Amino acid sequence: MSFPWLTIIGLLPLIGGLAMIFVRGNAAKLTGLVFSLAVLVITIVLAISYHVGGGMQFTEQLTWIKQIGAHYALGLDGIGLTLVLLTAFLTPVVIIASWNDAELPHIGSKTADGEPVAPKWGPHTYVGLILAVEGFAMFAFLATDVFLFYLFFEVILIPMYFLIGGFGGTRRAFASAKFLLFGLFGGFVMLAAVIGLGIISAQAGDPSYLLSDLVKLNIDPTLERWLFIGFMIAFAIKAPMVPFHSWLPDSVEQNTPGGAIMLTGVMDKLGTFAMIRFCLQLFPDASKWATPVVLVLALISIIYGALMAIGSKDLMRLIGWTSVSHFGFIVLGIFAFTSQSATGATFYMLNHGLSAAALFLAAGFMMKRRGSRDISDFGGVVKATPLLAGLLMFAALTALGLPGLSTFVSEFMVLAGTFSRHPIYAVIATIGIVLAALYALIMYQRTATGVPGERVKEKFTEDLVGRERLALIPLVLVILVLGFFPKPFLAIIEPTVTTTLQHVGMTDPQPHVTEGGR
Numbered sequence: 001m002s003f004p005w006l007t008i009i010g011l012l013p014l015i016g017g018l019a020m021i022f023v024r025g026n027a028a029k030l031t032g033l034v035f036s037l038a039v040l041v042i043t044i045v046l047a048i049s050y051h052v053g054g055g056m057q058f059t060e061q062l063t064w065i066k067q068i069g070a071h072y073a074l075g076l077d078g079i080g081l082t083l084v085l086l087t088a089f090l091t092p093v094v095i096i097a098s099w100n101d102a103e104l105p106h107i108g109s110k111t112a113d114g115e116p117v118a119p120k121w122g123p124h125t126y127v128g129l130i131l132a133v134e135g136f137a138m139f140a141f142l143a144t145d146v147f148l149f150y151l152f153f154e155v156i157l158i159p160m161y162f163l164i165g166g167f168g169g170t171r172r173a174f175a176s177a178k179f180l181l182f183g184l185f186g187g188f189v190m191l192a193a194v195i196g197l198g199i200i201s202a203q204a205g206d207p208s209y210l211l212s213d214l215v216k217l218n219i220d221p222t223l224e225r226w227l228f229i230g231f232m233i234a235f236a237i238k239a240p241m242v243p244f245h246s247w248l249p250d251s252v253e254q255n256t257p258g259g260a261i262m263l264t265g266v267m268d269k270l271g272t273f274a275m276i277r278f279c280l281q282l283f284p285d286a287s288k289w290a291t292p293v294v295l296v297l298a299l300i301s302i303i304y305g306a307l308m309a310i311g312s313k314d315l316m317r318l319i320g321w322t323s324v325s326h327f328g329f330i331v332l333g334i335f336a337f338t339s340q341s342a343t344g345a346t347f348y349m350l351n352h353g354l355s356a357a358a359l360f361l362a363a364g365f366m367m368k369r370r371g372s373r374d375i376s377d378f379g380g381v382v383k384a385t386p387l388l389a390g391l392l393m394f395a396a397l398t399a400l401g402l403p404g405l406s407t408f409v410s411e412f413m414v415l416a417g418t419f420s421r422h423p424i425y426a427v428i429a430t431i432g433i434v435l436a437a438l439y440a441l442i443m444y445q446r447t448a449t450g451v452p453g454e455r456v457k458e459k460f461t462e463d464l465v466g467r468e469r470l471a472l473i474p475l476v477l478v479i480l481v482l483g484f485f486p487k488p489f490l491a492i493i494e495p496t497v498t499t500t501l502q503h504v505g506m507t508d509p510q511p512h513v514t515e516g517g518r
Helices: 005-019 025-049 078-097 123-142 146-155 157-167 172-203 221-238 247-253 257-267 269-282 284-311 315-335 339-370 386-400 406-421 423-448 454-459 466-484 487-504
Strands: 057-065 070-076
Touching (some): 005 025, 005 078, 025 123, 057 146, 070 123, 070 146, 078 339, 078 466, 078 487, 123 146, 123 157, 123 257, 123 269, 146 157, 146 172, 146 269, 157 172, 172 221, 221 269, 247 257, 247 315, 257 269, 257 315, 269 284, 269 487, 284 487, 315 339, 339 386, 339 406, 339 466, 386 406, 386 466
Antiparallel strands (some): 057 070
16 A cells, blocks of 8 residues: 555545634635645646556555454545546535525525524534535545445435535425435445345455455345345435435525535435446346346436426526436446446536536526525526626536537437447437426526516626636636547546446447448
């Protein structure tokens, strides 16, 4: 084990979160920002040092609980590096954009007495919880021991629960409880599967939860399917997939924009990441067995999430429903079992995090100026705040996958890769693209265009200020750069994806050439 850089990027946010015990006010925000930027810098250095195609790198491994074979084991491959970079990038963006969120009432929420719903705690707690989510997510993305991954997969629920319950709106108690119950249910089901996997490992020789040891196990086919189901339910809840999705719209609606970014942009990626890292590698035969059902659920998620977004009246809830649809595309790409679709799905995880962040921030800045989340309360934003309206349009275009933006690349790869093996599924999934255009453009039309009422004119008098631009512009630049130059990330992702598919026993379909064709 060389210098423990992976431990550092996981521990730094947690240390920063603990530091919030001793600092308050602007000092807490500055401290949190410094810690998050330090993580970003180290992560970029690791990415530059990463050897493409070199397998698991910067590995750390120590025996933790010998009796059950648990290890403190971390490693970085192409898929993990992509999501670690996303997490490191989004956290300082969230802290900058949410600079005053923890000191203001929840937008558009009132108590039974008609009073604004105030946060339960101060900005130091808010920043500390954001950093805790970052730290736990980092460790989960880096874990190469199943037991260690499970620990962080579950413990990340705690700071997110308090973000929703402490800084949310009128129904924050309900939303946070629902979020926690869904997460705990998935965790209990997964725990049973983790225990079962440990017993199988012990029966085969020395017990071990190391991924590298578990992939060598010869598991009974029936038992393998039950273990797959246990893991998959937990990951489908986190993802979230229909029918385990209903907690997400409530959690997003009652969250702050910054908290919603950490929820959908970071934490939820654990579900789809773990499908590749654990379901496909530990249970390859069961993964192929479950493919028809998973693909159908992915299609339902794509279309149902988009339809619900079109019908949403709450701006935050609308964006939450778009995430259900986008995660459907990611799962579709994973279980289509082609290198193009799986690489596109991993790239989609990155791009969805960037796109959702841009949408939540632009919508959040509008809501602060209007004092409402209700779409019907908006109108004429483009006349009063043209820069904000323009960035909202840009964010909406990322959601529908406009060519030239990074989301288009990943969406195209998922559909093209899926079409080569499952053409009917790919054709049905394109309905989601049409619906995405509808919800994105309808949202923009109802909020930015038209004639504003008198109250709206009074609210929308100031365009984006310096701090708000500082948060949004980096997102815009990264989305544009990855839209035109996706190759560096695709080159990082593809070798890991190819190795995983080879382990599953899947190869890309060969092109069909008609008789006499060339």
